[in-house]
Amino acid sequence: MKYTDRINRLTGTAEDSWAVYKLARQMIDQGHDVIELAIGEPDVPAPDYLIDTAINALQSGRTTYSTGEGEPGLRRALSKRYTRTTGRQITDDQILCFPGTQTALFAAIHAIAGPGDQILVGDPMYATYDVVFQASGAEVVRIPLRAENGFRMAAEDLRAAVTPRTTAIFINTPHNPTGAVLSLQDLEEIGAVAQEHDLWLLSDEVYDEMLYPGATFHSPLELPELAERTIVVNSISKSHAAPGFRSGWCVGSPSFCQHLLPYSEAMLFGNQPFIADATERAVSAPSPVAQGMAARFAARADRLAARLQGDTNLNVHKPQAGMFALIDVSGTGLNGRDYAFDLLRNGGVGVMPGSSFGPSLENWVRLSLTKEDALFDEACERIVKHAQLCIA
Numbered sequence: 001m002k003y004t005d006r007i008n009r010l011t012g013t014a015e016d017s018w019a020v021y022k023l024a025r026q027m028i029d030q031g032h033d034v035i036e037l038a039i040g041e042p043d044v045p046a047p048d049y050l051i052d053t054a055i056n057a058l059q060s061g062r063t064t065y066s067t068g069e070g071e072p073g074l075r076r077a078l079s080k081r082y083t084r085t086t087g088r089q090i091t092d093d094q095i096l097c098f099p100g101t102q103t104a105l106f107a108a109i110h111a112i113a114g115p116g117d118q119i120l121v122g123d124p125m126y127a128t129y130d131v132v133f134q135a136s137g138a139e140v141v142r143i144p145l146r147a148e149n150g151f152r153m154a155a156e157d158l159r160a161a162v163t164p165r166t167t168a169i170f171i172n173t174p175h176n177p178t179g180a181v182l183s184l185q186d187l188e189e190i191g192a193v194a195q196e197h198d199l200w201l202l203s204d205e206v207y208d209e210m211l212y213p214g215a216t217f218h219s220p221l222e223l224p225e226l227a228e229r230t231i232v233v234n235s236i237s238k239s240h241a242a243p244g245f246r247s248g249w250c251v252g253s254p255s256f257c258q259h260l261l262p263y264s265e266a267m268l269f270g271n272q273p274f275i276a277d278a279t280e281r282a283v284s285a286p287s288p289v290a291q292g293m294a295a296r297f298a299a300r301a302d303r304l305a306a307r308l309q310g311d312t313n314l315n316v317h318k319p320q321a322g323m324f325a326l327i328d329v330s331g332t333g334l335n336g337r338d339y340a341f342d343l344l345r346n347g348g349v350g351v352m353p354g355s356s357f358g359p360s361l362e363n364w365v366r367l368s369l370t371k372e373d374a375l376f377d378e379a380c381e382r383i384v385k386h387a388q389l390c391i392a
């Protein structure tokens with residue numbers, strides 16, 4: 001049977017990115033001693049009060065249809081939260097609820113870019129996003145995020161890449177996989193490019209509460225001059241260790257939300273009130289788990305950097321936020337993919353090749369900081385031993 005171009009475009013695209021991870025899982029299933037640091041999930045369960053709120057809501061009949069926009073209580077809680085965090089008045093009609101950041105982004109991108117258009121996206125990027133952008137039919141124009149610039153997107157690189165076909169700039173702050181956090185000045189400079197060329201500015205802020213000591217988060221929503229063109233997507237997946245709730249949202253201008261609503265309704269036919277009730281509680285107060293996770297992940301990134309420095313020719317880029325650290329493996333003479341396969345087969349540690357996130361990380365690997373301390377430290381020892389014995 002025949003499939004559409006849209007489906008054919010996506011078939012098989014992401015497979016190679018996950019090859020090392022899949023082999024690691026296979027080796028573990030076969031009984032090999034492998035520490036898997038390729039992917040990361042929050043290292044604590046979702047807080048009890050979220051689960052209790054969802055259960056109570058289910059038991060009290062919150063199982064009816066909702067609206068396409070999302071439950072009024074949740075939209076109000078989110079508008080209050082964003083009014084507080086951005087210092088600007090954000091209203092309920094600027095919020096649409098979605099099952100997760102990824103769905104919110106999927107819907108938003110279809111509203112602002114399609115076949116023939118170009119979207120400017122930092123390279124590297126979160127591995128599944130390439131497919132999300134490709135689904136829209138728009139061309140993804142990769143803007144290299146350079147290690148020497150702390151992997152932060154530079155306005156002059158964007159400016160050089162804009163063409164008459166460009167419709168949007170996508171940013172992700174804090175960034176996966178690099179852990180970079182954009183400053184307010186970065187956002188002003190990126191925003192100026194969006195204004196000059198009348199572009200949308202789409203921001204994934206899913207790690208906004210997972211900041212390491214010393215880092216400060218800013219959103220383009222703080223900048224009034226960007227109000228009509230800014231769209232933010234976010235969720236409780238990371239901030240509340242609740243990825244399985246699939247509860248996210250987008251924030252945009254009232255007009256943007258109005259335009260997106262029929263598309264969102266066509267996809268989802270409304271939201272789930274019991275999930276909305278739990279999310280409303282989640283976003284109404286500071287997360288009880290985000291800071292602890294950030295502190296543990298920051299400490300592990302520090303230990304990794306300290307352990308590898310001196311004893312190996314591997315260089316750790318210290319993240320400012322999030323759940324991952326990057327290692328530059330160019331000193332080994334191998335590219336990231338070959339290094340990752342070698343480390344898995346001969347060192348017993350599974351990491352993601354940087355190239356899974358884009359060509360600019362060809363000589364890097366990413367590892368997750370979410371495994372408990374003893375296992376993480378054992379992984380560091382294995383990486384050192386592998387560097388000394390296998391590829392020295």
Ligand SMILES: Cc1ncc(COP(=O)(O)O)c(C=O)c1O
Nearest residue numbers: 100101102126176206235237248
């Ligand atoms: C940058 C980034 N955005 C979005 C997501 C997915 O978020 P959600 O669970 O809210 O769809 C992830 C998950 O790892 C991520 O790293």
